[in-house]
Amino acid sequence: RRHTRFALVSWAWRCVFFKQKTAYEIMPSLVGSEMCIRDSVYAARNNKCKLLYVSPERLQNEQFKAFASELQIALVVVDEAHCVVRWGESFRPAYLAIKPFLDGLPKAPVVAAFTATATPVVRREISKCLGLEQPLELVTGFDRSNLTFIVEKPMVKRRFLRSWLPEQNGCGIIYCATQKQTEEVCNDLNAWGYPACLLYTSDAADEQPL
Numbered sequence: 667r668r669h670t671r672f673a674l675v676s677w678a679w680r681c682v683f684f685k686q687k688t689a690y691e692i693m694p695s696l697v698g699s700e701m702c703i704r705d706s707v708y709a710a711r712n713n714k715c716k717l718l719y720v721s722p723e724r725l726q727n728e729q730f731k732a733f734a735s736e737l738q739i740a741l742v743v744v745d746e747a748h749c750v751v752r753w754g755e756s757f758r759p760a761y762l763a764i765k766p767f768l769d770g771l772p773k774a775p776v777v778a779a780f781t782a783t784a785t786p787v788v789r790r791e792i793s794k795c796l797g798l799e800q801p802l803e804l805v806t807g808f809d810r811s812n813l814t815f816i817v818e819k820p821m822v823k824r825r826f827l828r829s830w831l832p833e834q835n836g837c838g839i840i841y842c843a844t845q846k847q848t849e850e851v852c853n854d855l856n857a858w859g860y861p862a863c864l865l866y867t868s869d870a871a872d873e874q875p876l
Contacts, residue, residue, distance in 0.1 A: 710737060722749075722760040725767040734767070739775045742768065747779035748788050750795040756783070765797050782808075827851070828858060 709715040710733075724730050742764075744750075749758040768777065779792050784805065793801055820826035827840075840855075840862075842848040848864055855862035 707733065722758065722764060725763045726760065731767065731770060735770070735772055738773060739771060741776045741778065744777070744779045744796065746781060747792045747796070748781040748783040751788055751791045762795065765795060768797065824851075824854060828854070831855075831858070831860060 706715070706718065710718050720730070744761075744764060746756070747761075749756050750761040750764070751757060768774065777796060777798060779796055779798070779801075781788070781792065784792075789803060792798070818826065818830075840851055842851055852862045852864050
């Protein structure tokens, strides 16, 4: 049996592990996704990845559930865990598939849940929906010394982006309002010498092949 660390889409950490080539993802909305998925499956089956990123929608896919059953999953990390709260404005029905997915695994893994929206009521609801029994709870404040928020209102966004990028280190995420804008910005980034790929939101992820 194979050993892999398995996480559910934790974008805050992905850059570090992707740079080290120890993280893979199964995301049908990625451009060139068929090849990415094939590489991810191969890496997971051959003990070449520490983290495997999937969307909650993917857990409803029968092929994926069969694939996951082949692995000995040590850890499942649920990011944006407040999305399991039915009465919350950020509720995503697919998050309710996480608990049945965990129950269907041959061996129960350690489960960790992360959220920045964690009132006491929400924390209790998360524990209930994920089946966590007397979980260790770590609560921090909103003040994070390592984060800085700056608002810019450039007249020409693309020109600003090109002049701003050389001042940055590491990797990052650029959010766009439309698919067309996403494609245009991605093309520009690659033309400017910044390796970039596209990620679209898709409601049909569970209907895609593994």
